[in-house]
Amino acid sequence: VLRRSAAESLKTMALEARKQGVTLVVSSTYRSFAYQKGVYNRIVAELGKEAADRESAEPGHSQHQLGLAVDFGSIDDSFAQTKAGKWLAENASRFGWSLSYPHNLEALTGYRWESWHYRYVGPQVNRVIEGYFGGIQQYALEFLARWEKE
Numbered sequence: 001v002l003r004r005s006a007a008e009s010l011k012t013m014a015l016e017a018r019k020q021g022v023t024l025v026v027s028s029t030y031r032s033f034a035y036q037k038g039v040y041n042r043i044v045a046e047l048g049k050e051a052a053d054r055e056s057a058e059p060g061h062s063q064h065q066l067g068l069a070v071d072f073g074s075i076d077d078s079f080a081q082t083k084a085g086k087w088l089a090e091n092a093s094r095f096g097w098s099l100s101y102p103h104n105l106e107a108l109t110g111y112r113w114e115s116w117h118y119r120y121v122g123p124q125v126n127r128v129i130e131g132y133f134g135g136i137q138q139y140a141l142e143f144l145a146r147w148e149k150e
Helices: 004-019 033-047 049-055 077-081 083-095 123-132 137-149
Strands: 026-028 069-072 097-101 114-120
Touching (some): 004 114, 033 049, 077 083, 077 114, 097 123, 097 137, 123 137
Antiparallel strands (some): 026 069, 097 114
């Protein structure tokens, strides 16, 4: 279940993609605390805690729990090279969607690159992220966190 604004934007974006011959497949949206706990614990069991922390958010810290995040397609590195992955990289920002975990920014975001994971921030906020923070959502989040403290 996505928040209404995110769901409406996703629908509009998917229709536009379809007009251009691209099908956007949604793999994951909202996750409850309990579901995220299961996902995280499974990855910890498979990879160990240190590696799991780069792959998945601990319960209570996942963007999916906000009802604003969507995973598209295959949920693996190959997604970036698919028609849908390329289309999203080029167009998602027009619809208010921001790539949460960009390539080569693991040290900044804390997570490995996820070309399939987008967060809805809205068109206006996304213009700020694009215009003032180089399209990097994490920079905007850190700026806001510092600003709130002052």
